[in-house]
Amino acid sequence: MKAAKISIRDAKPADAGELNRFIRHIYGDSDHLVTKASEFRTRPFRQRFWIAGKASNPFETCLVATEDGKIVGMLDSWTDRRARIKHVTTFAMSVHPDRERRGIGIFLLNEFIKWVAENPRLEKIELHVHADNTGAIALYEKVGFTMEGMRKRAIKYDENRFIDDILMAYWPNSSNVETQ
Ligand SMILES: CC(C)(COP(=O)(O)OP(=O)(O)OC[C@H]1O[C@@H](n2cnc3c(N)ncnc32)[C@H](O)[C@@H]1OP(=O)(O)O)[C@@H](O)C(=O)NCCC(=O)NCCS
Numbered sequence: 001m002k003a004a005k006i007s008i009r010d011a012k013p014a015d016a017g018e019l020n021r022f023i024r025h026i027y028g029d030s031d032h033l034v035t036k037a038s039e040f041r042t043r044p045f046r047q048r049f050w051i052a053g054k055a056s057n058p059f060e061t062c063l064v065a066t067e068d069g070k071i072v073g074m075l076d077s078w079t080d081r082r083a084r085i086k087h088v089t090t091f092a093m094s095v096h097p098d099r100e101r102r103g104i105g106i107f108l109l110n111e112f113i114k115w116v117a118e119n120p121r122l123e124k125i126e127l128h129v130h131a132d133n134t135g136a137i138a139l140y141e142k143v144g145f146t147m148e149g150m151r152k153r154a155i156k157y158d159e160n161r162f163i164d165d166i167l168m169a170y171w172p173n174s175s176n177v178e179t180q
Contacts, residue, residue, distance in 0.1 A: 006072070006104055008111045010055060011062040015071065016047035019064065022071045026094045032133040033094075034155060059089065059122060061115060065104050072099045075108045079122065087123040089116060105139050113143065117172040124171050130155060131164035145170045 011019060020042060028037035042050070054062040054076065065073030075093035080086060091112060095104045116122045127145065129136050145168040154165035 005068055006102075006107060007066050008063055008108060009066065011051045011064045011074070011076075012055075013048040013051050015064060016044040016051060018071050019051070019074065020044055020047050022074065022096065023094075025096070029097050030094070032130045032136065059086070059119065061112065063108055063111060063115075065095070065108050067099065067104075072096045073104045073108050075112050077112065077116075086121060088126055089122045089124070090126045090128075092127070100135075106143065109139065109143055113170070113172050123173065124169055126167060126169045129166050129168060131166050137166070137168075140168050140170075143170070 020040075023042075024037055024040055027033060027035050027040050051062055054060050057079075059079040060077050062076040063074065064071050073093070073095040075091055077089050077091035079089040093105065093108055093112075095108075113125065116125055125145075126148075127140065129140065131150065147166055148169045149167040151165040151167070153162035155163040157163065
């Protein structure tokens, strides 16, 4: 079943409380994210500033997917200011577990890619994903991301469970980029 009544928009400072509850739920539910729910301590007051900061930074964004006005997904991006890497932007995304496989993730990601493609400074999109997060990797590959590298055993859940960190990337405007 595909998404009905889903909208994508920029997050607003007034979303802070609802966004915090969404993020805490995702951290508590997912087995594929670095941050634990107990480590997420951002209060709504600070979250308002964080959202306002994204809105005022032309090289970063925080998008939310809403269903009947309720937040069901988010994607946020960040960009280094240093001259030699400021063409690269990195993002993270999540969809509410009750709303998965309805096309919300791909909708969010395609909106983000469009935003990057229209940004004169940003050229490359990067992301990190747990090697065992096969659903997310399938989504990223579906829109054209390719694997660029792996940090072996970079994430440690407990003494017996290490996970490799995969780096994937996508160039929205370049079909043939030369590197040295
Ligand atoms: C990964 C995530 C964002 C996907 O969101 P979603 O809304 O369920 O994804 P979509 O419905 O848009 O899926 C689009 C396509 O991606 C692929 N895909 C998505 N989830 C998949 C899964 N669990 N297994 C296999 N393929 C999957 C499929 O090709 C799918 O198309 P299809 O449904 O027509 O087969 C979501 O599962 C999530 O938030 N997970 C928890 C947090 C997380 O892991 N975030 C990513 C961290 S890097």
